[in-house]
Amino acid sequence: MARAAVLLLAFTALFRCSGVSVPAAGDGGSCFPDSDGLTGGDYVFDLTVDDTGFSKNILTTQNLAHVTLTVKNAGTTAHGFEVECKPVTAPAGCARTSCFPAASTVVPLAPGASQTVVFATPYPEGIYTFRSSAPADRAVKALSDGQFIVM
Amino acid sequence: MRSVETSLALGALFLVGSTAAAQVAPSPTDEESVQVRGAALRSAPRGLGDVRIDREQLTDSPRQQTSEMLSAAPGFFVDHEDGEGLGNDVYLRGFDLDSGSGIEMKVGQVPINVPLHIHGQGYADVNFIIPEVVRSIRVLEGPYDPRQGDAAIVGSATFDLGVLERGYQLKTTFGSFGQARVVGILAPRGASEDTFLAFSLRETPGFGQDRASQSASVNAQYGTDLGTSDHLRVLATAYAAKGALPGVVRQDDVNAGRIDYYGAYPSFNSYFPPGCSNAACAEPAQGVQAARVIFGAELDHPTPGGARVEVAPWLMWTDFRARQNYTGNIDSSNQNPQLGNLGDLWQTTNVETAAGVTTRVRSAPVHLGRSVEAVVEPGVSMRAGHTDQSKSLLDPTNLTTWDQRTSYGLDTLDVAAYLDLDIRMWKRLRVSGGARADYLAVLVRDYLAGGVPTAGQGTAPGSLRDVAGVAPGPRGTVSYEIVPELVPVVSAGEGFRSLDAGSFGSGSPYSQVTSVEGGLRSDVLRGRFTTTLAVFQTNVANELVFEAAAGGLTTENASTRRGFVGSFVAKPARWLLASTALSVQSATFDTLVTGGSHWVPNVPAVLWRTDVNAHGELFRVRGAPVTARAGVGFTLLGGRHVTDTILAPTNDVLNALVSARYRWVEVGFDLYNVLGLKYADDEEYYVSNWSTRPGPAPASQAVHITAAPPRTALGTVSLYF
Numbered sequence: 001m002a003r004a005a006v007l008l009l010a011f012t013a014l015f016r017c018s019g020v021s022v023p024a025a026g027d028g029g030s031c032f033p034d035s036d037g038l039t040g041g042d043y044v045f046d047l048t049v050d051d052t053g054f055s056k057n058i059l060t061t062q063n064l065a066h067v068t069l070t071v072k073n074a075g076t077t078a079h080g081f082e083v084e085c086k087p088v089t090a091p092a093g094c095a096r097t098s099c100f101p102a103a104s105t106v107v108p109l110a111p112g113a114s115q116t117v118v119f120a121t122p123y124p125e126g127i128y129t130f131r132s133s134a135p136a137d138r139a140v141k142a143l144s145d146g147q148f149i150v151m
Numbered sequence: 152m153r154s155v156e157t158s159l160a161l162g163a164l165f166l167v168g169s170t171a172a173a174q175v176a177p178s179p180t181d182e183e184s185v186q187v188r189g190a191a192l193r194s195a196p197r198g199l200g201d202v203r204i205d206r207e208q209l210t211d212s213p214r215q216q217t218s219e220m221l222s223a224a225p226g227f228f229v230d231h232e233d234g235e236g237l238g239n240d241v242y243l244r245g246f247d248l249d250s251g252s253g254i255e256m257k258v259g260q261v262p263i264n265v266p267l268h269i270h271g272q273g274y275a276d277v278n279f280i281i282p283e284v285v286r287s288i289r290v291l292e293g294p295y296d297p298r299q300g301d302a303a304i305v306g307s308a309t310f311d312l313g314v315l316e317r318g319y320q321l322k323t324t325f326g327s328f329g330q331a332r333v334v335g336i337l338a339p340r341g342a343s344e345d346t347f348l349a350f351s352l353r354e355t356p357g358f359g360q361d362r363a364s365q366s367a368s369v370n371a372q373y374g375t376d377l378g379t380s381d382h383l384r385v386l387a388t389a390y391a392a393k394g395a396l397p398g399v400v401r402q403d404d405v406n407a408g409r410i411d412y413y414g415a416y417p418s419f420n421s422y423f424p425p426g427c428s429n430a431a432c433a434e435p436a437q438g439v440q441a442a443r444v445i446f447g448a449e450l451d452h453p454t455p456g457g458a459r460v461e462v463a464p465w466l467m468w469t470d471f472r473a474r475q476n477y478t479g480n481i482d483s484s485n486q487n488p489q490l491g492n493l494g495d496l497w498q499t500t501n502v503e504t505a506a507g508v509t510t511r512v513r514s515a516p517v518h519l520g521r522s523v524e525a526v527v528e529p530g531v532s533m534r535a536g537h538t539d540q541s542k543s544l545l546d547p548t549n550l551t552t553w554d555q556r557t558s559y560g561l562d563t564l565d566v567a568a569y570l571d572l573d574i575r576m577w578k579r580l581r582v583s584g585g586a587r588a589d590y591l592a593v594l595v596r597d598y599l600a601g602g603v604p605t606a607g608q609g610t611a612p613g614s615l616r617d618v619a620g621v622a623p624g625p626r627g628t629v630s631y632e633i634v635p636e637l638v639p640v641v642s643a644g645e646g647f648r649s650l651d652a653g654s655f656g657s658g659s660p661y662s663q664v665t666s667v668e669g670g671l672r673s674d675v676l677r678g679r680f681t682t683t684l685a686v687f688q689t690n691v692a693n694e695l696v697f698e699a700a701a702g703g704l705t706t707e708n709a710s711t712r713r714g715f716v717g718s719f720v721a722k723p724a725r726w727l728l729a730s731t732a733l734s735v736q737s738a739t740f741d742t743l744v745t746g747g748s749h750w751v752p753n754v755p756a757v758l759w760r761t762d763v764n765a766h767g768e769l770f771r772v773r774g775a776p777v778t779a780r781a782g783v784g785f786t787l788l789g790g791r792h793v794t795d796t797i798l799a800p801t802n803d804v805l806n807a808l809v810s811a812r813y814r815w816v817e818v819g820f821d822l823y824n825v826l827g828l829k830y831a832d833d834e835e836y837y838v839s840n841w842s843t844r845p846g847p848a849p850a851s852q853a854v855h856i857t858a859a860p861p862r863t864a865l866g867t868v869s870l871y872f
Binding site: 033057059070151 | 480481482483485488489491492696698700701705707742749794795836837838840849850851852
């Protein structure tokens with residue numbers, strides 16, 4: 001019986017020894033789920049914009065990814081690039097809106113000009129809307145409905 | 152449809168009711184097997200899930216492919232696939248093992264898993280084995296045996312080949328969707344059960360759209376006695392398969408009637424061969440092609456002192472190519488950022504040539520006093536291989552590569568040694584186990600390193616690096632036989648699985664698994680009724696889950712499984728065999744998420760499997776018996792988390808068989824999915840932009856379904872001569 005008791009205690013100790021790790025502070029993990037468990041990576045995008053739209057309507061990266069984005073204006077008027085903030089569900093004490101960093105914005109470029117920006121994608125996953133940063137382009141659907149997918 | 156709760160209650164009642172009366176036949180003891188010439192060396196059962204499943208139980212309900220035979224083991228479920236070339240998904244103890252990548256599988260002593268496969272580390276497709284030549288399967292759930300190597304994170308399965316009925320056999324099968332199969336077996340009378348030659352050819356147009364496949368397999372084995380005591384067994388197999396794949400369909404498109412449940416999206420999914428420019432002559436862009444060749448040998452040599460020596464060298468070549476699109480068209484080129492999106496058709500390739508040897512020496516029992524008996528088994532093994540693997544994005548219209556994501560040349564070496572002790576004290580207490588250590592070394596040629604982002608002017612893409620580490624594996628089992636009807640058992644152990652080449656950092660090239668179980672085994676009337684009840688916990692250092700946007704499986708965070716497995720096998724009469732197994736488990740990532748647990752996707756919280764088979768003589772005609780078999784197999788899978796908040800519907804799958812034989816003719820009829828239910832083989836939630844109409848569609852999140860086969864009927868005529 002003594003042996004059985006020892007075995008039972010050892011088994012109980014082993015069964016209880018698993019733990020739960022807390023996400024590192026500051027990466028958003030304590031506020032938002034990361035459904036696929038993957039973060040980071042290097043991504044390079046070349047985007048051409050003209051008076052009718054962007055050369056790509058969908059850009060896809062992981063969250064916390066390192067992105068190098070080059071935007072070239074091939075149109076006849078000024079066009080740029082920016083990503084809209086989106087509302088997110090989060091517990092008290094966490095941000096209720098998720099935004100790309102300011103470094104991701106390309107101010108309206110003169111026709112023929114190009115600019116490269118480097119930034120990190122935010123932690124909250126989801127589909128963000130990207131558009132031209134030129135106010136005059138808000139009325140053009142194809143310049144306002146791009147999708148930046150953060151997985 | 153039966154609810155999870157009802158089924159759970161029924162399963163629990165069945166198990167509770169059976170505990171007092173009955174149980175799964177444990178592996179034969181060493182005392183039994185050591186006297187069988189040429190039989191594999193066997194030792195004491197390691198854990199409550201250490202079971203040898205014989206031919207009778209393997210065939211008690213319809214199981215078309217060899218991988219499906221694993222469903223006969225308690226707690227296992229292997230999905231029924233209509234196609235060929237991809238390893239089946241295996242569910243066991245809280246794991247959803249894509250293509251078997253988490254169970255160490257062997258045929259004889261030849262390992263089947265490919266440790267660093269592009270489609271998942273430890274990828275294993277056992278369907279090159281012809282089901283008719285599987286004599287038995289030894290299943291061990293959990294990493295509790297020092298003999299278990301790479302990929303044994305949930306357990307292991309060893310296929311023993313042999314043909315019990317000697318002579319010639321010719322089987323022809325026809326059935327639903329126009330599928331056909333021919334099997335021929337030559338098992339010379341007078342030769343041992345080990346000796347046979349078998350071939351199998353199968354072709355199916357497949358159900359629904361884009362599911363046609365073909366396969367061919369040859370299995371040959373020769374067993375002979377050498378001298379007065381040695382036994383040699385030589386195995387050769389060759390297999391090739393090719394199949395089209397339909398890909399996924401979005402649940403919202405199915406619900407809206409935009410696409411059929413068994414359909415396939417036309418956009419980004421059609422290949423136009425040279426000379427073809429319209430849909431009428433287009434071919435499915437998604438598909439799989441696989442091949443495998445194996446040579447192996449086992450020499451069993453008893454020494455004059457009573458020890459046994461086994462040497463088993465082997466050689467294996469595998470070739471794999473899959474083309475799959477999960478997300479439609481959301482990926483961009485990293486190598487050529489100016490390029491427009493051309494569709495997310497992932498091509499993964501993996502070619503490996505590997506060789507190895509396993510050697511072990513099992514001592515004769517050593518008696519220490521009158522109360523203690525010990526058997527010692529040291530063993531070594533070696534596996535060396537070279538792999539070329541790649542992952543690229545293809546333009547589906549012409550199958551040209553538009554972006555390369557990985558391209559590796561891998562040289563792998565696994566050198567292992569173990570020491571196993573099997574000690575029996577006072578005839579009732581049994582302590583078995585020991586330690587194992589695997590030295591894993593991988594040389595990685597990364598042909599794309601430095602290409603994106605560029606490494607800098609004057610630097611050519613490509614890198615060479617090596618990773619090495621030692622995976623330790625202490626494993627043990629303690630059992631105490633109060634009476635044969637009541638044996639408490641406790642097991643614990645550490646296993647490991649190789650990491651994928653892209654995850655190699657400065658650390659070790661493997662991830663560790665720690666597992667523990669405890670429970671009871673009951674054996675009544677010498678194995679006629681067997682019951683096991685086990686609780687378990689498994690901690691995985693790196694989870695391996697499906698990631699649609701990455702085109703396959705990826706390594707993720709640590710996770711924990713906890714659960715219960717109960718099984719009951721009854722042979723109350725010679726003509727009746729019944730078995731049932733219920734497992735209830737949870738699988739969660741160790742990382743915290745807001746509002747609750749972060750569930751490992753696609754793991755059923757409840758898995759209940761029941762098989763019943765009746766067989767025997769019906770009557771006699773002209774002095775010869777007419778024998779018949781009838782069997783049913785029922786599986787319930789419930790509580791699968793697609794995401795933390797979305798649960799997949801419960802699946803109830805019923806299969807049935809009936810056959811009759813008179814002298815040299817047998818006629819059989821198998822029915823899969825008897826209830827004709829539309830259910831998903833796999834469900835995933837992610838972002839895609841599939842469209843049923845031409846032109847780009849906005850991306851959105853949705854549940855994506857891979858359909859399981861509808862009701863499938865197969866008729867078989869077998870000739871024995």
